[in-house]
Amino acid sequence: MTETVNQLEVSALVKRFGDRTVVDDLAFAIGKGEFFTLLGPSGCGKSTTLMMIAGLESPDAGTIRLRGDDVTRLPPERRRIGVVFQNYALFPHMSIVDNVAFGLRMHGQGKRAARAAAEEMLDVVELTDLHRLPAQLSGGQMQRVALARALVTDPDLLLMDEPLSALDRRLRQTMQFELRRLQAKLGTTVLYVTHDQEEALVLSDRIAVMNGGRFEQVAPPAEVYTQPVSAFVAGFLGESNQLRVRLAEGEAPDGVVRLAPESVGGRTLLARRPVEAFDEGLLVVRPECMRIASGDAARAAGAEGLPATVDDVTFLGDHLRVGLLLEDGTAWTAQLPPGAAAPTVGSSVRVEWDVQDAAYLATAPQQARR
């Protein structure tokens, strides 16, 4: 009988700045303990969404529910959330421990108890020397303080707005793993905002890829990467080779569509059948799914392929990158294992891939799957 209550439920959320709709009829839910990421380019509305959930921005329409309670009109201090801001927003006039104790004090705890709890939390994020001021900390340390400060009140939901973007690459990777460890340990529900696809893939249980105020796709990381539902998603996560195609005449096997490339005449190619049918779109194949065969080699069974010219070859340590030009001049890349024989630049080859690695995607953003 008891319905599972989602930790966060957003429905029909809209935000306009002037005549620009920044968040456009957004709806999603996050379960308890889930790590949910809003991923998208800058200006896609992801930070605005987070700010509305935090109560620091008021929506023009829609509702926000935390643990089943409607909080849409509640001020931020009454939402029981934690927020880690992009630049940390530490209180510069308070010591580390006072920063962390602040939330507890505001929730009515005594000075001594608050400090003790703050020290405990700072121990969890492995910070010592707690009476320093924020100005005396490194970027990574500030990040830990911000995290401890947001977590110490045991919020129902932790909101993180590009928290790692100010750190250098190496520190960012360390912090990613630490964040995951901490989240697993405390069982916190997290809504994470980033424009960094790698960060999203590493951290999330589910990723919502956002574009123009709407979701393009909501799915676990592996699915978003291997089965993008739109050209935007395919382009935003990882590299992809694309070719304009239209649906071709003729029978195709189950779960597959037959496509005719617009500019590479006289051939048809097979690709996975999309959920909804449409007449024209893009054929999308990941570089790491590609093989290169010599131009006159027989076509392997179950493989698709196109003739191409090798444009350049670059050795990148863990893989070999081959730049290709199709007959119509479209540039593709193939990614080969580091030990593979490098094709000669200028030679004519055949680029091949398996049918199940080829996706047929609409160019215009599809309505997000709910």
Next chain:
Amino acid sequence: MEQALQKTPAPRDAPSLDPQATVAIDLRFRRGRSRIWLLAVVPGTILLLLVIVAPMIYMARYGVVVGIDRWWMVLGQPPGSTILVRTVLVAVQVTLVCGLLGYLYAAALVAAGPRLRMLLFALVFVPFLTSVLVRTYAWMILLGKSGPLSALQNGLFDLGLIPTADGGLLYNRFAVLVGMVNMMLPLFVLPLYSVMSKLSPQLAPAARTMGANRVGAFFRITLPLSAPGAAAGATVVFTLSLGFLITPQLLGGTDDLMIAQYMLIRLHTFADLTSASLLAIGLILLVAVIVALFRVFYPIENLVVAGAGQQARRRGIRRSGAAGTSRPDRGRWWRILVRSLSDALAVLPWGVITKVLALVLGVFLAAPLLITIPVSFTNDGFLSFPPSSYSFRWYAEVLGDPGWITSLGESLKVAALATVLSLVVGLPIAFFIARAPVSQRVRSIVLVLSILPVLIPVIVLATGTYVWFLQIGAVGNVFALAAAHSTLGIPFMVVVVVSALRDFDRRTEMAARTLGASAPRTFLAITLPLLRPAILTGVLFAFLQSFDELFIALVLASPTAPTLPIKMWLATTENISPALAVVSNVFILFTLVVLGLLMVFSRTRKNLKKASR
């Protein structure tokens, strides 16, 4: 560690840096609070109406009532007309000299290493904070018959700069110019330096890699780019010179009056309110015209709010670009002449020359602050330099004179009241300008209105408040005086706090809200503590403004309770006894204490700023 922080590349997708995002976030805090914002400007409006607008209207009334004949009598014929022309002439001279010396000094400040820069900056900033009355008194010693510079009098007489060779250097146009340049130079250097220090140090070298020599690089690059700062400095120097009173009065000849002196005579000696009002209107119209003219180059309100100058600076750049590209070709011989001349000049070691000259100028700026120390310890019964022997005699005399002590108490009382008023009125206005949900236009108007009093010559304010307060029976009332003084402190309070609020990272407030603090609690626990250094800086400035102010006090204070500047002013006009050097040292000591506190606050401010980046 700080360096490491600064090196961190700017985040690619930083919503904080997007002005639109910030505006949007603000809306949340502002929702349904527009009435409260109106309350923020109510005290300021009342004060402005009472102390500035009403007096101006009251004065203007004289102008309308008297008719054109009286106007002509006061301003159109001697002595009024000659005095007016003379005033403008002196102001032009002072501005030109300040411009020349100021560029040199600012260039040296920019080029200097950290130690020399700190020294040069102190040499311009400490005098800037010190009472004009005190510095002018010091010049009376320096230029006086028995002063340290009296040896120069024969030479200056031969050059035709002073009228007699045996009366010391005082009481002539030369003394007035020296004194006024000394008072005004910091006001030119400070805005100019603030613009020049923000120019990339690579610009001039870059021009030189393209074939410009040092001289060419200065005239083609540095000069046009720093023009907005110079325009700002020149506006301030010129308008203040027009209304200057203390220095010409104490250092000038009695037949060489400037307009402010003439006004004081009409007002204070003859109680001729009509003439004084007409002169005040004339002066304020003159200042308004000048400010409006300069505003074409540089909006005056940008002077005071860091960051607001961007637009003007960009405008300056555009102009300079045009000058560089569209300069007509004046023929080969002319260009060769200019080029060889500037090549010849460029050979000179300009770096060393500017630094040495700047140090000489620095000594010139600091001289009035240094001379009063030995003089105050003299054992002689009259002013002499160097003193024949030293003692604490004059300190004992001043401390034993209840008049001086009462005056000090009166000054402290008025300054404290004025400071409190500046804080109570200025702080809400600063928040309004920085945060109220109003258009940029409204912000600028409120800002200009709140800094208006410092743009009006003090003698005009004095005249206006005198005629008005006389009417409403507030002359002699200590609260009325403090209210008038607070209008001079509020501009500083507003400017300092607004610029701190512009730098304020509002995400700290948001963080507090998400951590469970209500809006008022956030204000008390986060906003106010973070603004404390700025507020205290404003408080100190407001205090000094009132503590040093002479003329408004002179006309408004009760004659039985003169403030310290009044008592000192009256004493200087009688005789320049060494007792005044002792009093001067009290003022200088105050200034140094204030400066020390300012340095402490600016350090805390920098630290706080660093942490929020």
